[in-house]
Amino acid sequence: MFGIWGHKQAAEITYYGLHALQHRGQDGAGLVTADGENLSFHRGQGLVNDVFQRADFKKLSGHGAIGHVRNLSHDQGTVGNVQPLLFHSQAGSMALAHQGLLSNAHEIRGKLEKTGSIFQTTTDTEVLAHLIKSIDPLPSEDSIADSLNKLDGSYSFIILTEDKLYAALDPHGSRPLSIGKLGDSYVIASESCAFDIIGASYEREVLPGELVVIDDQGIKSRRFAERQGRKINAMEYIYYSRPDSNINGINVHAARKRTGIALAKEAPVEADVVTGIPDSSISAAIGYAEQSGLPYEMGVIKNRYVGRTFIQPSAELREQGIKIKLSPVRGIVQGKRVVMIDDSIVRGTTSKRIIQMLRDAGAKEVHVRIAAPPMKYECQYGAVEEELIAAKMSVDEICETIGADSLAFLSVDGLESAVVGKSSFEQGMSMKCFTGESSF
């Protein structure tokens, strides 16, 4: 999710910002621009690269823009659900981009439909648009603030009208949302890595319960709800964000490396080499290696060229041992006792496969260390609860199931102190996936 106001190449800048955020959604991308009088718009299914062509920018005129990348796996995967959503009316147009999960969306939608409202998507995002429009067809700071107040759950929104850019964060600040500056223009992004790619400087976080309004007169801020203690979802640090981003001021690579260091202290093991599962577990593996004094090596490698059009091997070939996404590095693991660092075990099937792969390549022992606690509860980033192996098995049972020589997870306290140090009102994490306790 990215927004900019006050730049004559707003659409192109947003395109590059979305590139930096591509890991946050790979199924669809969209972009809406504002030129003071009209909103223009382009979106499509696939990666940012696939969705936009040079020629598309001709119609995307204006000095304001917002963009979004989306995973559609849990939705009906139609292009109509790709964001930003765009709404035209005779009074004024409005575009919305959203990240989060609204817990009362279904209920609000049901009420609105009974009074004749027609929804164009199956996303929870759209209820905010209808709430705003039901107050006044012309969107305003007041109607947006009032409408946000009716939402429950976790959310960050960027809204664009013909002449204004709005950004808002839920009262717990469960998602990252940062403000930057590029020359005289203001930029908003889900992650700070989008500032680095465009050469923008970081200014500050959007605060929990804050509505930021940016237009040709500059930036204004108002509170639409009482601010609660900061509870960023822990998964943002563990695997969702890019290592080069700062999330609420904390560098993700450094945080992950610290989880590896903590893990080496909590769960040491006698071994020859440490390896991480690419890409998200490399930082933790380096931390584990540094702390343990063991050498960090590339025991597993990721094939960079396996893309969307890749032809999947037949069952027969898979049985014969074709490895597509990850390959073991025989020259590294052969005859070695390997510590394999990963960021999570969801169903256990991937871990089992990789361990077998390492053994087939000659590893003498495979010790699995997970740089996070066991994922026992359903959360937006993971799988449904019935699929989570840690919801059903003890650590020993998991170890046996995946075929490791030993297995250990980082403790909840260890995770917290590695990432945020000591939790505070300003700085804290939601541990819902691990403890089941919601802050909301």
Add this chain to the structure above:
Amino acid sequence: MFGIWGHKQAAEITYYGLHALQHRGQDGAGLVTADGENLSFHRGQGLVNDVFQRADFKKLSGHGAIGHVRNLSHDQGTVGNVQPLLFHSQAGSMALAHQGLLSNAHEIRGKLEKTGSIFQTTTDTEVLAHLIKSIDPLPSEDSIADSLNKLDGSYSFIILTEDKLYAALDPHGSRPLSIGKLGDSYVIASESCAFDIIGASYEREVLPGELVVIDDQGIKSRRFAERQGRKINAMEYIYYSRPDSNINGINVHAARKRTGIALAKEAPVEADVVTGIPDSSISAAIGYAEQSGLPYEMGVIKNRYVGRTFIQPSAELREQGIKIKLSPVRGIVQGKRVVMIDDSIVRGTTSKRIIQMLRDAGAKEVHVRIAAPPMKYECQYGAVEEELIAAKMSVDEICETIGADSLAFLSVDGLESAVVGKSSFEQGMSMKCFTGESSF
């Protein structure tokens, strides 16, 4: 370059093998199969993923196959030059794949054209085909061996006829070429990483001056030229090959890490963090960090999603600081003295840009360490001599030009002992890019 004989899914296996070798050529890919009576064929421009569709395999029948990936930058970039080249005749067909550089190709071609030969490509590969066919329209072990003997330069060839697969390596063994087994089938690959992806076991190297012949009766070997001391091009270890490959028995990641260790010994520096330029310099950077006791950190990150269809920023946006391929990680480098490890300096422009990027992101000092000697001489892997900055400047001048606080290169001896230990008849490198001395 990949080949297989004796597998009923020869084409699919070759497809996965080419995936593992994709880094060796990204502009075109091709595949030829043999079913005992006919050769079938598919090729195209672009990545392996783009060139092949599921449906293409229907026509690629047979239990033998060879495939190739190609960089076309230095050729006329037409699909006609994508390999394997395929030649039909009433006597028998033949397909050729080649890696290397034939120094007497132009001369041979001129002679053949004067006697009426018509060439279909502008590649040097094709002269071998004409030499073979001018001896006998039906290719044979003898005519191939005789024709190889007329070639000068560096080369590795895989040749496919209706009923045989041939593999050959020049007398100095300047290129890697390995033999593996997949069940009862023999496989040939430029790099051993192609064996890991398909689950094949490594058998041995093709030897310098050896012609290997594989058919339904098994594998045979003959020498077509006197074997010389092994002189693998050093660039195969330094940046060209994949870290998970073993090149002439030496793991590439491990070799690179050892160059980093040697570099830390030869050129230590007081600093806070060590970072490597992705992807090829990460292993050396980890070695440098281990040896120096400094922490290894991700100071520079590579955008994984910048593909072929990526829209290049305008000059105006580039001036405003848009970074596309590599981004600095402000959270890591800000206020730090950074050791930046790279594998080469070619023109110096990229180094200069990255150093400036790190300074803009707040790095206090940037010390550049190159895990190879200065590249002073034209070689197939680099640029033409006029473009090589090290051909024109001293190390101090380069340091000033690229704007580093200090600069050091690994010595030629340091490189050699880090990679191959002590050179031998069996194990050695061509250092032509660095010393100008050719082994040929």
Add this chain to the structure above:
Amino acid sequence: MFGIWGHKQAAEITYYGLHALQHRGQDGAGLVTADGENLSFHRGQGLVNDVFQRADFKKLSGHGAIGHVRNLSHDQGTVGNVQPLLFHSQAGSMALAHQGLLSNAHEIRGKLEKTGSIFQTTTDTEVLAHLIKSIDPLPSEDSIADSLNKLDGSYSFIILTEDKLYAALDPHGSRPLSIGKLGDSYVIASESCAFDIIGASYEREVLPGELVVIDDQGIKSRRFAERQGRKINAMEYIYYSRPDSNINGINVHAARKRTGIALAKEAPVEADVVTGIPDSSISAAIGYAEQSGLPYEMGVIKNRYVGRTFIQPSAELREQGIKIKLSPVRGIVQGKRVVMIDDSIVRGTTSKRIIQMLRDAGAKEVHVRIAAPPMKYECQYGAVEEELIAAKMSVDEICETIGADSLAFLSVDGLESAVVGKSSFEQGMSMKCFTGESSF
């Protein structure tokens, strides 16, 4: 516009029906299916061939379907405006396809937006959906009939819900809309040629002011408005429909041939050959030739292969005489006095160009005969009034402007008696483009 209920391959049948109707809209196509519980949907920009792939039919399950082809030239050309429009709600879904022009759409939309309604398209079609939903979120026969009653202008609608297919026609029946049978299934189509392609039999016309309801129990009919005298837009016969269609029971080719016969009686001329401008004027030209006793010849030919991706010639090449869409047949017209039959003169530029082309090819005289009256008034099928040459000039002036040796139009009475014989309550045409008199 096409619909079917009660066929297990509803989507495929609709695909073929849309092919037959392709001439009615070439910028976009869409298809919605109903399986009793859900609506599924696919649409895109371009020809039917471009929009649908074999794989799309997998998701288009169900025994009911509606489809639409669309010209987007006068709309904002986004895929969001391609029909059928689809609306989901918790109470029930609904898809709409429409042909016609609603004269009070803007006014209704303004009212609905003031009470919070959000429109997803810029088409007039969408107001009907909002009217229906504002009565009851669950669409029904009653709410559809009531909503239709609020519309002014010309319209034909096909509506699909999870378990029903509706078809409706405005009280004047200004558009063609026919009912057919394919085995036990009912089909609805804008033109009867869609029945011929799928092998369906023709049953009857949807009547002016009628709402037809088809479901698993069969077909029902109700009147939602007082039926007025039939006023099919004359342009449907003159150029819009396919020659093989029956429009309100009258074959289009035969009607056009009769206009040619009438034209030969009203405006004979001494000449050598009669030629028609392909494709829509061929029938009239054959009629003119038969009546006049002159031979019908192919004096002008249409290039069949000029498609959407055709590269337009540069201005320079156009001046040098490149002819792309139509070419003169020198072997036919050289030295001849040619009667050139066309169905309309809009701006006059095309006529002028063709006449010049015929003269360049050696025609001695070119006599233009138009098988319809002068188009003097704006209508949905033509251009805006300022562009119509007949709104600004006399017939003599037009003749001089286009460079013809003589020019004549068919009279309004001649057109009427040629097409429908004697007008009646059951059978009549709207002549609005020619007389400016609206029936509505």
Add this chain to the structure above:
Amino acid sequence: MFGIWGHKQAAEITYYGLHALQHRGQDGAGLVTADGENLSFHRGQGLVNDVFQRADFKKLSGHGAIGHVRNLSHDQGTVGNVQPLLFHSQAGSMALAHQGLLSNAHEIRGKLEKTGSIFQTTTDTEVLAHLIKSIDPLPSEDSIADSLNKLDGSYSFIILTEDKLYAALDPHGSRPLSIGKLGDSYVIASESCAFDIIGASYEREVLPGELVVIDDQGIKSRRFAERQGRKINAMEYIYYSRPDSNINGINVHAARKRTGIALAKEAPVEADVVTGIPDSSISAAIGYAEQSGLPYEMGVIKNRYVGRTFIQPSAELREQGIKIKLSPVRGIVQGKRVVMIDDSIVRGTTSKRIIQMLRDAGAKEVHVRIAAPPMKYECQYGAVEEELIAAKMSVDEICETIGADSLAFLSVDGLESAVVGKSSFEQGMSMKCFTGESSF
């Protein structure tokens, strides 16, 4: 097949020329340009529209060009066989385009391969290139003339070198090949319709046994073989060429219309309407109608939008009566005795299907009249002999097989006198498909 010399937009002009010739080959298209020093080249599979993009013209520089469209059905359908074929050598390059069938190609190729020649295609065209190159690597007027003399069969060639354009026709002139002028430039085309599209004037035919040479000095002509009596393949007039072309001076539409007139005299029938099978039989049907006094009507219509990407109906739907390419016009044929004019009966299956379709649409009687003699012998334009129904059955048997009420063919004499009047040395047809007698 098209060529031009001396025009600064040679590539674009050739592109439009190939459009006009698209009906002569729909599986592949190619274009080679010459700028005095180099040949440039683009080709691909599919229609001209699909193969060329605007950007391709940037590299196609030069004032000379040749182009070709190709049917690949009877070849191995690879892009390598798409013409023009292009041959580079150190002495000089050469591009060839060919239409025809060389009867001794296999034999010549065998001889050349035995002396070491490598062929790059499976086309017979390539033997001419090898013959020329075996005389001298630098192509010349003499070596081309000598090489043409070694060929047997029917052929027309266009050849392009860096600085010359050559055109040649076999001694019997079995193919059409015309010379035109566009300003000061010379153009060559298989059919004169390519001159009309680009606004060129017709000059004359290439004569049997003539080699025309065009360069910056103008046009020259020499005879490479004794001229024989002109024997254009009759199929060029009957169905292969476009109706607007003049073939050896005779307009194709007019010739076909005369065959219809002759057919009406030879085989009259009592009926209500005459209809032709689109597109190639329309002219003959109009002639039959004029002569017989029966009205010409559109009893069968062709769907214009069924393209390459069209989804074929399943067997089940086909049985249910889906008609894709041709539809009957119920409004025309219902209750009528129909004369159905076609240009040929090959296997009989298509005729049978159309007759049944007309009966299903209500035709009372269907009388089939073919505007050519029975096709009894294999020829390049038709099918292999075993498939030809007229090679195995009498006219009565065919009539019964296809289910017609009556059937008649035009006589060989009737065809000849309708098309060329009285045969002469200058003007004549090869009737090989009908009589089995070859002129060669």
